Amino acid sequence: MQKITYILLLFLFGFNVSAQDLKFPDYGHIRTGVINDADGYVNVRQGKSSSSKIIARINEDEEFKFTLPEAENEKWTLVKTNLNEVGYVYFNRIYELRKDNCANQIELIDQTWEKTRGSLGSRTVDSIAPNLKEISLNISQKNRVKINKLLSCALENIDLFENNNSEKTLKFTQKTYSASQNTNVVVTKYYDSYSENLGTVVSIIENGEMESYAYYGYLSSITIYALKKVDGNYRLYGNLEGSPGDCYGGNFTLELINTSWVYKFEYYEFNG
Numbered sequence: 001m002q003k004i005t006y007i008l009l010l011f012l013f014g015f016n017v018s019a020q021d022l023k024f025p026d027y028g029h030i031r032t033g034v035i036n037d038a039d040g041y042v043n044v045r046q047g048k049s050s051s052s053k054i055i056a057r058i059n060e061d062e063e064f065k066f067t068l069p070e071a072e073n074e075k076w077t078l079v080k081t082n083l084n085e086v087g088y089v090y091f092n093r094i095y096e097l098r099k100d101n102c103a104n105q106i107e108l109i110d111q112t113w114e115k116t117r118g119s120l121g122s123r124t125v126d127s128i129a130p131n132l133k134e135i136s137l138n139i140s141q142k143n144r145v146k147i148n149k150l151l152s153c154a155l156e157n158i159d160l161f162e163n164n165n166s167e168k169t170l171k172f173t174q175k176t177y178s179a180s181q182n183t184n185v186v187v188t189k190y191y192d193s194y195s196e197n198l199g200t201v202v203s204i205i206e207n208g209e210m211e212s213y214a215y216y217g218y219l220s221s222i223t224i225y226a227l228k229k230v231d232g233n234y235r236l237y238g239n240l241e242g243s244p245g246d247c248y249g250g251n252f253t254l255e256l257i258n259t260s261w262v263y264k265f266e267y268y269e270f271n272g
Contacts, residue, residue: 022046022087024080029068033079035060036095036110044087048076056085066094095262100215106260128237130225137176137184143203143210147188150201150213179227182207187224204234212256216240233257240265 035042035058044056058064058081066079069091076088096109139147172190179185186203199217202224203210212234216222226237236254252265 022078024065024078024086025067031066031068032097033064033066033094034062034097034108035093036108036112037093042089042093044079044081044085044089046087048088050090052088055087056081056083058089063097105212108260108262110262110264112264128226131179132177132185132225132227135176135178135184137178137186137205139176139186139205140208143186143205143208146210147186147201147203147213150203150215151188151190177224183227183229185224185227187222189222202236212261214254214261230255 037060040060042058043054044058045052046055047053058079062082064079064081066077066089069075069077075091077091077094078086079089079094080086092112094111096111098107098109099105100107170190172188174186174188177185177187184205186205188201188203189199191198198220199215200222201213201215203213204227205211214236220241222238222240224236224238228235228237234256237252238254239251250265252263255262255264
């Protein structure tokens with residue numbers, strides 16, 4: 001009788017992996033996320049299946065930790081809630097959350113692409129017609145101050161609008177483009193050989209006022225070829241390639257929704 005009871009208990013409990021058995025890693029490709037779901041929440045499950053037991057729920061605007069999927073075609077990823085509950089969430093229900101301390105701006109990385117690792121990706125945006133034309137733009141002092149403030153976080157108050165060669169380590173290019181009659185784009189690329197710091201700041205100026213910007217760090221090349229306004233939101237189109245470290249590559253769409261930039265693109269990572 002005791003043997004039968006033991007087998008029954010083993011059948012009921014022993015073959016199911018409990019939430020306590022799932023371990024969230026201490027290091028690796030760990031990110032901070034918020035959910036991307038129209039329902040306003042996602043279920044955290046015990047296994048990698050929509051039929052697996054629900055062990056927790058993550059609501060809208062709750063921050064949590066997640067890992068990148070272990071395999072290229074893996075649809076589920078491990079998460080840890082702010083209550084330290086560990087389980088699985090479908091990967092495309094997650095935005096990676098980044099906070100830009102320079103301008104109190106939120107950046108959300110969309111995870112809906114099927115390809116998360118590999119080469120520069122296969123997405124094409126040939127249907128998006130380029131509309132940026134390079135022009136000579138007289139940037140007002142007010143907008144110069146705003147752009148310099150963004151750059152000074154990385155470059156320690158160096159004015160890119162002046163000839164500052166005291167260290168002879170800083171190289172930068174700045175080009176201005178027209179997207180429409182009243183909207184301009186300023187693309188500033190910089191490289192500081194002393195600190196091996198490089199990046200790009202894309203500033204949007206509408207009716208003479210700088211409305212918003214996008215920042216890209218550690219990129220070897222970036223091209224912005226179109227800016228459109230869709231339902232009142234800015235939408236940037238381009239392609240990029242990163243090096244070294246935490247890198248992105250491929251074509252991208254970047255949309256400003258409320259005060260958050262939402263990135264949609266294929267990306268890859270490697271340790272440079």
